[in-house]
Amino acid sequence: MNTPSLNIGAVERDTGLSKDVLRMWERRYGFPLPERNANGERVYPIDQVERLRLIKRLMDQGHRPGRLIALPSEALAQLGPKKSRPPRAASETIDEPGIDTLIGLIKRHNANGYVHALQQRLARHGLQRFVQDTIAPLTHRIGEAWEDGDIQVFEEHLFTELTKRVLRQSIAALPQGDGNPRVLLTTLPDEQHILGLLMVEALFALDGAECIPLGTQMPMTEISRAAEAHCVDIVTLSFSAAFPARKIPEALQQLRQLLPPSVALWAGGAGIAHATPLPGVQQLPDLAQGLAALGDWRAQASV
C-alpha cells in the first residue's frame, strides 16, 4: 500500500471529532476535503487527519474552528492557548521545587527514573503532602504542557500510567476505612481521566473514609445501583478540564434525580472549578475543599 488513509468512522475515533462535525466542516469551510472511494464514501488522507488533530487540540484551548481552518499550517503550528496564562517564570517561584525535574524525566522517556523519583518524594513527604504538593501541581503542569503542544500524546500516556501506579500502590498500603463515611468514587461515561479521582481517594482513605473505587466511565443508572448495593453515604465524581463544561450541570442534575436523596453527591476536579452551584450537589474545586467537605459531613452526621 502507498499512503495509508482512513474512513470517516476511523477519523472520528482518532480525532474525537464526530462524523456530523466532519461532514459539517467540509460543507461549511471546505476542510477537510477527503477523497472518495469507488462507493462515494469519504477517504481521509493521513495528512488531513494530522491537521484535524492539531485543530482539535487548539479548539480545546479556546480557539474557534472557523478561524483555525482558514489559517495556513505553519501559523497553526505556532499557535498557543487562546488566553495566554501568566508567564511561567512568575509562577515558578511558588511551584514546589522538583516538579520540573519530574517532567524532565518523562520528556526524556526515563520511566524507571520517574517512578523512582516519585517514590522518593512520597517517602520523604508522606502521602498527604505528596498528593497535594507533588501530584496535583505535576498533573496541572502536564495539562499545561499538553495545551502548549510541548508534550506528545504517548508521553502523556506514559506519565498517566506510571503516576496511577504509584498512587494506587500508596492507597493499597493504607489501612481500611471504618465505614464512616462510605464513599463511592467514579466518573461519568465521557470522562476517562482517573488521576483526580485517585488523588481524592488517597486523601479520603488517609482520613479514614471507606472508599469504593469503581474506575471510570460508569453509566448513571449503574452509579445509582452501585450506590444502593454498597450502602454508600457519598457519591464522588471527578471532571477533568477536558470534560465539556456545558454538559456538566445537566449531567449532575440527571444523576441527582437517580440517586436516593439520602446519598450526597459531590463533584470535583478541574472541570468543576468555574461551575455554577446546583441544588443537591456539593462542588469541590480543589482537594483541600474535598477534605473540608469530609470534615463537615462528619460533623453533621454526628448530630
Add this chain to the structure above:
Amino acid sequence: MNTPSLNIGAVERDTGLSKDVLRMWERRYGFPLPERNANGERVYPIDQVERLRLIKRLMDQGHRPGRLIALPSEALAQLGPKKSRPPRAASETIDEPGIDTLIGLIKRHNANGYVHALQQRLARHGLQRFVQDTIAPLTHRIGEAWEDGDIQVFEEHLFTELTKRVLRQSIAALPQGDGNPRVLLTTLPDEQHILGLLMVEALFALDGAECIPLGTQMPMTEISRAAEAHCVDIVTLSFSAAFPARKIPEALQQLRQLLPPSVALWAGGAGIAHATPLPGVQQLPDLAQGLAALGDWRAQASV
C-alpha cells in the same frame, strides 16, 4: 421532574449503540420508539434505555437484533448466550480451586475481602502462577458471568479496578528489566480493557524484559512515535473478546505499515484466539505463547 429521560446522544454514550443504529432500528423494527420534545428531537424514556442495554448485551453474545426486538421482555430476561458453552460442572474440575470464592466476594460487594484474598493467593503461589492460574481464569469467568447477565456492570467495574491494583502493585515490586528486549505495551483506541495487558506485563517483567506501559487507547501514529522514542524491540497489543473481531486484521496491517520493519508487532488476548495469521504480526492466543515468543525472540536475537 417526574421520569428521567435521555436524548439520542446520551443514549449512544450509555448503551454503546450509535445514533445511526438507534434511528435505523426505530425505522425498521419500531423499537425503540422515543417520545419527541418541543423541537421534534427524540427523547428516550429510561425503561427503553434499559431494554436497549439488555438487547446490546445479548447481541454481544451472538443474537441478532431483529429477533431480540420482537421478543417480549420476559423472554429476553431469560435468554442466555447463543452458543451455550459446556456446562460449568464439567469444567469445574479443571478449574483452579478458589476462583468461585473470589467471585463470591465480588458479588457480595466485599471489596476489602476480595483484595485480601487476592494478595494471599499471590503470596502463596508466586507471581507467575498467580497470573496464570488465578487472574487469567478469574477474568475468564467474569467474562462468562457478564455474558450470562449474572453480574452487574458496577460489579464488573469494581472487579476490574481492584484486580488492576493488585497486578500493578506486583509489577512495581519487580526489579527493572535489563532492556533485553524492550517491550512497549498498549491497546488501540477502541480497546479499553487493560487486564490482559497487565498480565502480559507481569510475566514479561518477571522474565527480565523491560516493559514500557502506555495504558490503553493509543492512536496508531502515536504508537509508532513512541516505539521510536523508546527504542523498543517489540510492540505488544492486547485485544479483549469485546473488540470487534472483523476490524482486527485491518488495524494490525495498518499499524504494521506505520512501524519500522525492525520492530516486532505482537498481538494477544481473547480477541486474537481465532484470528487468521497475518504477515509481520505475531499472534499470541494465550499467556503461555507470549512467554514462548519471548524465549524465541531472545534465541533469535543472540544469533
Add this chain to the structure above:
DNA sequence: AAGATCATTTTGTCTAGGACAAACGAGCAA
C-alpha cells in the same frame, strides 16, 4: 447424513442537505 456452493435476508454504516438552539463575540449603553 455431512459438506460445499450459491442466493437471499439482515444489518450496520455511509450519503445528502435541512433546521434550529445554545454559545460566543461585537457593539453599544450605563
Add this chain to the structure above:
DNA sequence: TTGCTCGTTTGTCCTAGACAAAATGATCTT
C-alpha cells in the same frame, strides 16, 4: 470598566435513501 442586546458561529439533531458485508438458509454433491 461593567452589563446588556443582537447577530454570527457552531454543534447536534432531523429525514430518507443507498449499498456492502455478514449471516442465514437452500440446494446440490459426495
